[in-house]
Amino acid sequence: MSLDNSAPMNANTQNDATPSSSGVAANSSEIILEMQKIRKEFPGVLALDDVNFELKKGEVHVLLGENGAGKSTLIKILSGAHQATSGNILLGGHPVHIESPRHAQDLGIGVIYQELHLVPSLSAAENVFLGREKTSPFGFIDTNSLRIATAQILSGLDITIDCATPVKHLGIAQQQMIEVAKALSLDARILVMDEPTSALSESEIKQLFSAIRRLKAKGVSIIYISHRLEEIFEIGDRVTVLRDGKVVGTKAIIEISRAELVKMMVNRELKEQYPRERPPRGEEVLRVDRLCRKGVFKDVSFALHSGEILGIAGLLGSGRTELARAIFGVDPIDSGTISVKGKPQKISSPRAAINVRLGFLTEDRKSQGLVLRLSVKENITLSSLDSWSRAGFIDFRKEEQEAGAYVRELRIKTPHLRQQAMRLSGGNQQKVVLAKWLSSKADIFIFDEPTRGIDVGSKVEIYQLMNQLTARGAAIIMISSELPEILGMSDRILVLRHREIVTELAAGEATQESVMRYALGA
Amino acid sequence: MISKELFWQNSRQLGTLIGLLLVMIIFWILSPYFMTVSNLLNIAEQTSINAIIAVGMTFVIITAGIDLSVGSIVALSGVALADMLQAGHAGPLAIAVGLMVGALCGLVNGSLISYGKLPPFIATLGMMSVARGAALFYTDGRPISGFNADFRFLATGEVLSIPVPVVLMLFLYGIAYLVLNRTKLGRYAYAIGGNEEAANLSGINTKLVKTIVYGLCGLLSGLAAVVLTARLNSAQPIAGMMYELDAIAAVVIGGTSLMGGEGKISGTLIGAFIMGVLRNGLNLLGISSFTQQIIIGSVIILAVLVDMTLRNDRKPLFGKGLFK
Numbered sequence: 001m002s003l004d005n006s007a008p009m010n011a012n013t014q015n016d017a018t019p020s021s022s023g024v025a026a027n028s029s030e031i032i033l034e035m036q037k038i039r040k041e042f043p044g045v046l047a048l049d050d051v052n053f054e055l056k057k058g059e060v061h062v063l064l065g066e067n068g069a070g071k072s073t074l075i076k077i078l079s080g081a082h083q084a085t086s087g088n089i090l091l092g093g094h095p096v097h098i099e100s101p102r103h104a105q106d107l108g109i110g111v112i113y114q115e116l117h118l119v120p121s122l123s124a125a126e127n128v129f130l131g132r133e134k135t136s137p138f139g140f141i142d143t144n145s146l147r148i149a150t151a152q153i154l155s156g157l158d159i160t161i162d163c164a165t166p167v168k169h170l171g172i173a174q175q176q177m178i179e180v181a182k183a184l185s186l187d188a189r190i191l192v193m194d195e196p197t198s199a200l201s202e203s204e205i206k207q208l209f210s211a212i213r214r215l216k217a218k219g220v221s222i223i224y225i226s227h228r229l230e231e232i233f234e235i236g237d238r239v240t241v242l243r244d245g246k247v248v249g250t251k252a253i254i255e256i257s258r259a260e261l262v263k264m265m266v267n268r269e270l271k272e273q274y275p276r277e278r279p280p281r282g283e284e285v286l287r288v289d290r291l292c293r294k295g296v297f298k299d300v301s302f303a304l305h306s307g308e309i310l311g312i313a314g315l316l317g318s319g320r321t322e323l324a325r326a327i328f329g330v331d332p333i334d335s336g337t338i339s340v341k342g343k344p345q346k347i348s349s350p351r352a353a354i355n356v357r358l359g360f361l362t363e364d365r366k367s368q369g370l371v372l373r374l375s376v377k378e379n380i381t382l383s384s385l386d387s388w389s390r391a392g393f394i395d396f397r398k399e400e401q402e403a404g405a406y407v408r409e410l411r412i413k414t415p416h417l418r419q420q421a422m423r424l425s426g427g428n429q430q431k432v433v434l435a436k437w438l439s440s441k442a443d444i445f446i447f448d449e450p451t452r453g454i455d456v457g458s459k460v461e462i463y464q465l466m467n468q469l470t471a472r473g474a475a476i477i478m479i480s481s482e483l484p485e486i487l488g489m490s491d492r493i494l495v496l497r498h499r500e501i502v503t504e505l506a507a508g509e510a511t512q513e514s515v516m517r518y519a520l521g522a
Numbered sequence: 523m524i525s526k527e528l529f530w531q532n533s534r535q536l537g538t539l540i541g542l543l544l545v546m547i548i549f550w551i552l553s554p555y556f557m558t559v560s561n562l563l564n565i566a567e568q569t570s571i572n573a574i575i576a577v578g579m580t581f582v583i584i585t586a587g588i589d590l591s592v593g594s595i596v597a598l599s600g601v602a603l604a605d606m607l608q609a610g611h612a613g614p615l616a617i618a619v620g621l622m623v624g625a626l627c628g629l630v631n632g633s634l635i636s637y638g639k640l641p642p643f644i645a646t647l648g649m650m651s652v653a654r655g656a657a658l659f660y661t662d663g664r665p666i667s668g669f670n671a672d673f674r675f676l677a678t679g680e681v682l683s684i685p686v687p688v689v690l691m692l693f694l695y696g697i698a699y700l701v702l703n704r705t706k707l708g709r710y711a712y713a714i715g716g717n718e719e720a721a722n723l724s725g726i727n728t729k730l731v732k733t734i735v736y737g738l739c740g741l742l743s744g745l746a747a748v749v750l751t752a753r754l755n756s757a758q759p760i761a762g763m764m765y766e767l768d769a770i771a772a773v774v775i776g777g778t779s780l781m782g783g784e785g786k787i788s789g790t791l792i793g794a795f796i797m798g799v800l801r802n803g804l805n806l807l808g809i810s811s812f813t814q815q816i817i818i819g820s821v822i823i824l825a826v827l828v829d830m831t832l833r834n835d836r837k838p839l840f841g842k843g844l845f846k
Contacts, residue, residue, distance in 0.1 A: 328723075330722075330723065349725075349727075350722060350723050350724065350725045351725040351726075351727065353725075354725040360723065362723060367717070367719065367720070368717075368719055368720050368723055369720060369723070370717070370720055371712075371713045371716035371717040371720050371721065371783070372716065372717065373712075373716045373717075373783045373784055374712060374713060374716055374783075378709065378712075378713075382709075382713060382721070382724045382726070383724045383725045383726075385706050385709060385710075386706070389705075389706050392705045392706055392707065393700075393704055393705050393706075394704055394705060394706060394709065396704075436724065440725070
């Protein structure tokens with residue numbers, strides 16, 4: 001369980017390099033970028049802890065890590081969107097201070113994000129040269145020369161795209177290529193690609209990789225962020241693994257195995273104690289059978305029993321939240337059945353789900369779980385108002401009794417019931433959402449990232465509430481990206497990958513490593 | 523147990539009320555004719571039509587929507603009602619028809635917005651044209667005039683020396699207060715305006731509620747048409763032009779945010795009266811109606827600016843409210 005913190009090569013070695021003028025191969029030792037002892041603090045959180053990262057000219061250097069490990073923070077610092085709290089960045093051996101995205105661009109750093117930053121109604125050429133259009137003496141844009149220039153860049157990557165059509169008519173793969181062309185036209189020597197293949201087909205991935213190889217041959221260096229181990233092993237030269245804001249190690253791809261990579265990603269001490277108390281498992285309360293929704297999830301089947309917490313693990317994009325939304329009636333399903341307490345149900349709206357005693361604590365409580373401007377009391381009774389009304393009129397006394405009871409039972413810290421929900425802390429807001437579902441008499445809960453953005457003390461309170469619920473016979477499906485939480489609180493664990501369930505594990509037999517291996521497909 | 527928060531939550535209306543009183547005092551000083559019982563009743567009567575429409579508009583804006591078609595609905599309801607009267611039908615029946623026409627237009631608006639998923643601006647903009655066109659088409663562009671005294675009582679009569687439209691207005695505001703503050707419909711309207719997605723995920727039938735709210739707005743526009751027709755003793759297809767702007771102004775001056783989710787009906791009443799007082803006072807001072815428009819427009823801008831500034835000072839950042 002030792003932290004393998006192999007130090008990267010330091011700046012001295014760059015003098016040994018013999019950069020060949022034609023096509024620099026990945027085994028050149030010229031270091032083009034060094035990030036030294038990068039530390040990034042946010043209020044209450046240390047996102048990056050003394051991270052050292054280096055990039056060689058012409059290499060594809062993979063950046064790997066769980067959600068929240070610090071990859072995107074590191075990239076944002078490189079691209080000028082954030083400033084590091086401390087640390088140095090050297091480009092080609094010279095210290096630089098990257099002040100803004102524009103500055104990063106000028107320094108030759110280009111970033112291609114997952115959400116592409118193109119203007120849909122403009123053509124490829126117009127997008128590439130946005131803001132730098134060449135004009136004729138009269139001020140008219142010289143569209144033709146823009147198109148020729150764009151086509152030239154693309155042909156250098158062996159790609160042909162119609163530079164005149166609006167990009168919204170082009171496929172994602174081609175849109176990505178246009179982003180690459182844009183970066184190249186700005187003389188990018190360092191390209192960061194963030195999950196470039198998540199929306200691509202097999203053949204498009206092949207095209208992308210051949211373009212990447214051409215880029216390498218031209219001496220462009222690439223930082224490649226991805227979860228897909230098959231691709232990492234196909235296109236990567238080296239890999240750096242981040243975990244909880246620290247660098248675990250940097251290795252050459254040929255020197256490492258998949259199993260070792262996974263181990264590097266998740267091997268951490270389980271310092272936190274999870275207060276899971278397992279009640280005896282009761283009857284089946286929910287059964288999901290071969291649920292399918294095209295492009296979202298496929299053949300999902302599982303059963304849930306009273307008294308149990310079923311953890312659902314998986315990486316971003318594996319389909320977990322979408323599955324929850326489908327079970328709760330927010331999104332439609334194409335095929336499959338859901339049975340609640342033995343009876344098949346057609347859950348076509350949240351109200352239908354609530355009527356069969358389901359409750360859904362969403363990922364983002366501020367934008368989906370609460371009406372922030374309404375009071376604590378009003379939020380708690382939002383789903384159960386029918387019970388406190390007669391002939392359309394709300395019985396305020398009953399409503400306040402109900403809300404007050406939950407505020408006491410869940411220990412929600414609020415000066416009074418009429419306090420606006422927006423003024424509560426994250427943990428207390430989450431309790432208000434939970435109170436809402438308790439008030440609507442839910443006994444099957446779906447918790448999506450229940451402790452995200454909540455302080456440690458409140459986290460423990462939420463776990464204890466989960467214990468209390470299951471002790472009373474409720475059942476909980478818990479979706480979480482925090483592996484320790486999944487392992488600590490679940491009774492059984494389902495792992496989703498690429499929108500399908502790949503395995504079901506009992507809590508006792510699961511480890512962080514095994515869960516991550518299934519999540520990655522290693 | 524009245525905390526600072528509760529005070530602030532109602533202070534916007536208090537501020538608007540002070541604004542109204544200020545304006546009234548200014549006119550009292552500037553003109554001897556202003557502060558008389560008959561003039562004040564006059565103001566109330568003149569304001570009543572806009573105030574009635576503004577009730578419906580308040581509901582719509584609380585759900586984070588907007589209704590640009592109220593003026594045109596007034597015209598269409600008016601001509602429908604007038605036509606019935608002229609054809610010899612009884613007053614109550616004619617009024618019912620007028621109200622139904624208004625409600626129907628509103629329900630169409632609501633359906634387009636909820637089920638057709640059109641933005642409220644677009645749906646009601648379209649209805650604005652369609653309703654107006656229908657009114658013009660139906661009457662061939664000509665007004666329908668001349669009704670019996672029983673019907674005109676609705677506008678010219680008095681109850682306990684208070685003009686009927688004023689009584690009606692106060693009655694409506696009372697009901698609106700109850701609905702917004704004490705019924706499920708009102709609570710759901712605030713929830714939808716505050717966060718429609720959360721409201722939906724909480725099991726509220728947001729589509730139905732929104733459709734009803736727009737239907738209500740149309741109904742109230744129809745009611746305003748009844749009063750207007752009675753007062754003018756004629757229904758014109760070109761009636762109600764720009765009424766939507768006055769209604770929105772009343773709501774906004776009253777402190778209701780166009781972003782939805784908050785606002786009080788009392789604010790709208792005060793806002794409508796501020797505009798009514800301004801018009802009346804400026805008239806008494808002999809200021810031309812063109813200048814009046816400039817002044818009233820400026821007041822609207824000022825009122826919203828002040829409101830936004832106050833809002834920024836008070837609005838807590840998430841979590842910061844705990845550390846006061």
